[in-house]
Amino acid sequence: MNSPKRTTIYDVAREAGVAASTVSRALRNPRRVNAATREHVLGVAERLGYRPSPLATALQSGRTATVAMLVPDITNPHFFGTVRGAERRASAAGITFILSDTEESADTERTKIEHLARSVDGFVLASSRMSDESVWELAEEHNLVLVNREVRGLPSAVVDSRAGSRQIVEHLASLGHRTLVYLSGPHQSWLAGERWQGLLDGARNLGMRATRLGPFPPRVVGGGAAADAALVTGATAVVAHNDLLAIGVLRRLAERSVKVPERISVVGYDDIFGADFCVPALTTLAGPQDEAGRSAVELLLENRSRSTARTPDRRVMLPSHLVIRGSTGQAPR
Amino acid sequence: MNSPKRTTIYDVAREAGVAASTVSRALRNPRRVNAATREHVLGVAERLGYRPSPLATALQSGRTATVAMLVPDITNPHFFGTVRGAERRASAAGITFILSDTEESADTERTKIEHLARSVDGFVLASSRMSDESVWELAEEHNLVLVNREVRGLPSAVVDSRAGSRQIVEHLASLGHRTLVYLSGPHQSWLAGERWQGLLDGARNLGMRATRLGPFPPRVVGGGAAADAALVTGATAVVAHNDLLAIGVLRRLAERSVKVPERISVVGYDDIFGADFCVPALTTLAGPQDEAGRSAVELLLENRSRSTARTPDRRVMLPSHLVIRGSTGQAPR
DNA sequence: CGTGTCGTGGCAAGCGATTGCCAAAAGTTG
DNA sequence: CAACTTTTGGCAATCGCTTGCCACGACACG
Known part of the structure; x- marks a missing residue:
């Protein structure tokens, strides 16, 4: 591995019969050299299979690309x-x-x-x-x-979660839900805060009751505890911090033979891979x-x-x- | 952004009253400098918040880490x-x-x-x-x-796919299947070749008939065509190049009301996220x-x-x- | 034909480390 | 205490490229 020596700007310069600076300019700053010289240099560079060293460039210019x-x-x-x-x-x-x-x-x-x-x-x-x-x-x-x-x-x-959260609430309200519980994500997660605020806003506007539980680990495994906790609140709809958690919830509910959505509705966020083929398929807030x-x-x-x-x-x-x-x-x- | 000037090895050297080379050695090559000097240099470096420039290091040493x-x-x-x-x-x-x-x-x-x-x-x-x-x-x-x-x-x-593929065949054989069809992945995929070879070996050993279809794009969308093609072969088991494709197949079969596994069995590879909660859950070859x-x-x-x-x-x-x-x-x- | 402008190309000084080589200092030995 | 070895630190070259500055020649203009 590691060829003995890679061709440098100097090799090109020598071969082309110009100074290294000219080669550099021909490459980076076309208007700074004569078109003919430029062609020539480019040709030689190509022929020698010259590849600039990103390291050297970065070191000198400060831009690392x-x-x-x-x-x-x-x-x-x-x-x-x-x-x-x-x-x-x-x-x-x-x-x-x-x-x-x-x-x-x-x-x-x-x-x-x-x-x-x-x-x-x-x-x-x-x-x-x-x-x-x-x-x-x-x-x-x-x-x-x-x-x-x-x-x-x-x-x-x-990706706007607030407005999206309000959409969720509206959707739930239109289905006759009066209470929802939010299964929160990590404590330090700004997103979790946003989502909760959006839900809260929406709920307030529509006269729904919203409560928050958690935080839960935003992974499938977190869904077990989350589902159980949600059930005792008696809410008819749960909104999980993300699809992973929602899928975990779905799974736990199935284990406990709680019918979704007949008995309780579940919503997630992100529309991740799998959200469309879990059972039941997950209603979720998708974003680009x-x-x-x-x-x-x-x-x-x-x-x-x-x-x-x-x-x-x-x-x-x-x-x-x-x-x-x-x-x-x-x-x- | 971009602070006016980052501290270099020279700053440290000056502040510590030694040469730059000594600083470099204190950092990289501890045994090359006196313990006391080393302590001192390290202290100064720490105090000045010195961070080596990976670029410079790489340029000089050839190792980029x-x-x-x-x-x-x-x-x-x-x-x-x-x-x-x-x-x-x-x-x-x-x-x-x-x-x-x-x-x-x-x-x-x-x-x-x-x-x-x-x-x-x-x-x-x-x-x-x-x-x-x-x-x-x-x-x-x-x-x-x-x-x-x-x-x-x-x-x-x-990850051994050959032996795994043989396991798949054995599993299918033990369930009474006599024919299987492999839905192949990309043409240039070495893995696809391995998997097919493994299946072929296994089938040969067990007196099963194996055929190959494809290549199909190894994604969920590829499953539609793949499923249809598989059905006409009359095989009772399909092995998809990967879980993505398998899930696509499952979906298509459901659309066409073909019962899985009653009418046809489906196997995938990789055990990706979702393989356990699609319906029916996917039998698949998992690997680390x-x-x-x-x-x-x-x-x-x-x-x-x-x-x-x-x-x-x-x-x-x-x-x-x-x-x-x-x-x-x-x-x- | 003198002078001013432009267009081009070269020189050389960095960028921030590493490292071979050398020399001074310190330690060892007889 | 001389002679020698080992430790330790410094000098300076180098990695490959960019860029400010200068110089030279061409060209335009009066």
């Missing part, structure tokens, strides 16, 4: 769409994409940022678990864009998660200007929509 | 486990993890490798779509480890995919020695096991 995305848990299907969108966008721009798992920990998040800081142009923080202050503080030093999280003055791409990832990278790219001048905080808010399936139905009477 | 993983399609749940395992392992070793999607294309694969070559210490190629020759050729120049793919003389980590990812990175790390001397080809073969669920049953008579 790399972005990193930090995700609390790559295992969680919730993030698949976002990761995919971000990767695609980066790749399309010829930007290297680093993916890192932060294990649901704010500390790990901070550590990784510090660690990667010099190797990337910026970070996409998906559902960051850090406090507002921490994020804000880090943003002083690093180029950050948030996904599904908002912090005063920082660029972000979020990959679009969020895409936008985030885009914002990052815009921001690459090294000016300390904060760009007018760019925020992207993406609409969500309710996908109605078999897990919601008329409230029992 | 970075690995890249190339995946045909990050969207495909099949790879989630592998990606996760690889990311975890890299992260644990303090190694930066680059993830890239090759869009099921051998060309993209090659391009990306070429592009990243200078920025990484090696590549993990998951289910590479390149020809044996291409891979072999690239391996001359780059540090490669394959996942779920074998090429003469190259290190690889694979994350283990494969983990091992691959490990092999890469071992190989980092820049010696051109090929290390004794390390291969890791991981056992798979059959998970039997509701989609397989007694053959109809």
Whole structure:
């Protein structure tokens, strides 16, 4: 492995009979050299199979053409769409994409940022678990864009959960439900707060009663306890923090022979893979998660200007929509 | 963003009253400097919040402490486990993890490798779509480890599909099936070949008849055509290239009111998320995919020695096991 | 034909580390 | 105490590329 020597800009320069600087310019700054020279240099470069060293370029110019995305848990299907969108966008721009798992920990998040800081142009923080202050503080030093999280003055791409949550409530109300229980996600999750607020707003408007339980681990296994807890509240509808949890709930309810949706309706968030073929199929709030990832990278790219001048905080808010399936139905009477 | 100036090794050197080289040694090569000086330097470095520049280090030393993983399609749940395992392992070793999607294309694969070559210490190629020759050729120049793919003389980590496929056949035979049809995956997929061979072997041993159909796109949508094609063969059991396809088949069969497993049994591969809660739950060949990812990175790390001397080809073969669920049953008579 | 402008290309100084080589200091030995 | 070895720290080159600055020639203009 590792060829003895890769061809450098100097090899090209020598072969083409010009200075290294000219080669560099021919490559990066076309208008700075004579068209003819440029052609020639490009030809030689091609012939020699020259490939620039991203490292050297980055070291010198300060631009790494790399972005990193930090995700609390790559295992969680919730993030698949976002990761995919971000990767695609980066790749399309010829930007290297680093993916890192932060294990649901704010500390790990901070550590990784510090660690990667010099190797990337910026970070996409998906559902960051850090406090507002921490994020804000880090943003002083690093180029950050948030996904599904908002912090005063920082660029972000979020899928609207509030309006979506209100849609959920309206949907439930239209089916005759008068009470709902929200099975909350992680304590530090901004999204969980948003969702709850949206539900609360909606409930208030429609005169429904909404209660919150949890937090529960936002995974299938969390659904057991969540379902049991939900049942004792007597609510006719449960809204789970995400589809994973909702699927867990569905499973537990089936175990306990509680009919869905006859006896109780279940709603999730994210419309992950599988939400359409679990039984009953899950009513869920779908959103363009990959679009969020895409936008985030885009914002990052815009921001690459090294000016300390904060760009007018760019925020992207993406609409969500309710996908109605078999897990919601008329409230029992 | 981007603080005006990050502290460099020189800042530390000045502040500590030593030469830059000493600082470098204190950090990397402890035994090369006096313990006292070392303490002092480390203290100053700490106080100044010094963080080495991975770029500079890499440029000089040739080691980037970075690995890249190339995946045909990050969207495909099949790879989630592998990606996760690889990311975890890299992260644990303090190694930066680059993830890239090759869009099921051998060309993209090659391009990306070429592009990243200078920025990484090696590549993990998951289910590479390149020809044996291409891979072999690239391996001359780059540090490669394959996942779920074998090429003469190259290190690889694979989940055993052959033995697993035989298990599948045995299982089906024990249920009285006499014929099975394999719904094949992508043409260039090595794995598809392995699986088919395993099925064929098994069938031969047990006197069953096995036929192959396809290739089909290994996604849920591929299941429609696949199911229809399978039905006309009259086989009582279908083995789909992966769970995605199997789930698509299940769905199509349900649409056509073909009872599973009464009328026909369905088997998948991978045991992806959802395989346990689709209806009927899917019998599938499960394997430690994350283990494969983990091992691959490990092999890469071992190989980092820049010696051109090929290390004794390390291969890791991981056992798979059959998970039997509701989609397989007694053959109809 | 002198002078001012532009268009091009080269020189050389970094970017932030690592490392071979050398020399001074310290320790060892007879 | 001389001669020698070992420890320890510094100098400076190097990795491959970018870019500010300068110089040279061509061309335009009066």
